[in-house]
Amino acid sequence: MKVSDILRLKGNALYTIHPDEPLAQAVAVMAEKDIGSLVVMEHGDLVGMLTFREVIQTLAHNAGSLGQMRVRTAMDDHPLTCTLETDMDEVRRMMLDRHARYMPVMERGMLMGVISFYDVAKAVVDSQNFENKMLKAYIRDWPEDDAHPAA
Template identity: 80%
Template sequence: MKVSDILRVKGNTLYTVHPDEHLAQAVQTMAERDIGSLVVMEYGDLVGMLTFREINLVLARNGGSVGTMLVRTAMDDAPLTCTLETDMDEVRRMMLGCHARYMPVMENRMLMGVVSFYDVAKAVVDSQNFENKLLKAYIRDWPQEEPSQAQS
């Protein structure tokens, strides 16, 4: 299974933010949209990711306030990325290795979507459920063995 398969099912709704936007506004957008990340774009290029992890770090450092901080000061400026052709096993390995919950999907410097750890887990479970259904159907239709003549 490839990243493109997940995006096909998930859809291509993207939420982005500019690095010079106020962090409080980005937090408001995330809360209103019930999303855990925003892709930070500047001049059409990916420059970072803002997730609830980065926001929590800012809140911890500043006594629970984001004040007038900008997204630029909180974002991860070197996020992991993948392509539409990246295999899901590779995405899972990358996400687990770096504790990443969100990964931008890039194709020739163009943002194609974001894959979350939830998306990856759901794809694995759906794939396993489909495989289990096929195996159960195969077992149910297992041909009966003819009793051998030697046993008489």
């Protein structure tokens, strides 16, 4: 299974923000849209990723206040990325190694989408459920053994 398979099933809703926008505005968008991340774009380029993890860390460092801070000050400016052709096993390994919950999908410099750890887990479970269903159907249709006729 490839990242392109997950994006095809997930749909193409994508939320971005500019790095010079107020961090409080980013938090408001995340809350309104019920999302855990925003891709930070500047001049059409991916420059960072803002997740609830960065927001919480910023709040902890600033006594619970976002003040006039900008997205740029809180974002991860070296986010983990993958491509449409990245294999799902590789994505899982990458996300686990970096403790990343969200990963932008890039193709030839263009942002194609974002996959979450939830999306990856759901794809794995769906794949396993399909495989289990196929195995059960195969077992149910198991041919009789001609070498041992029934008595």
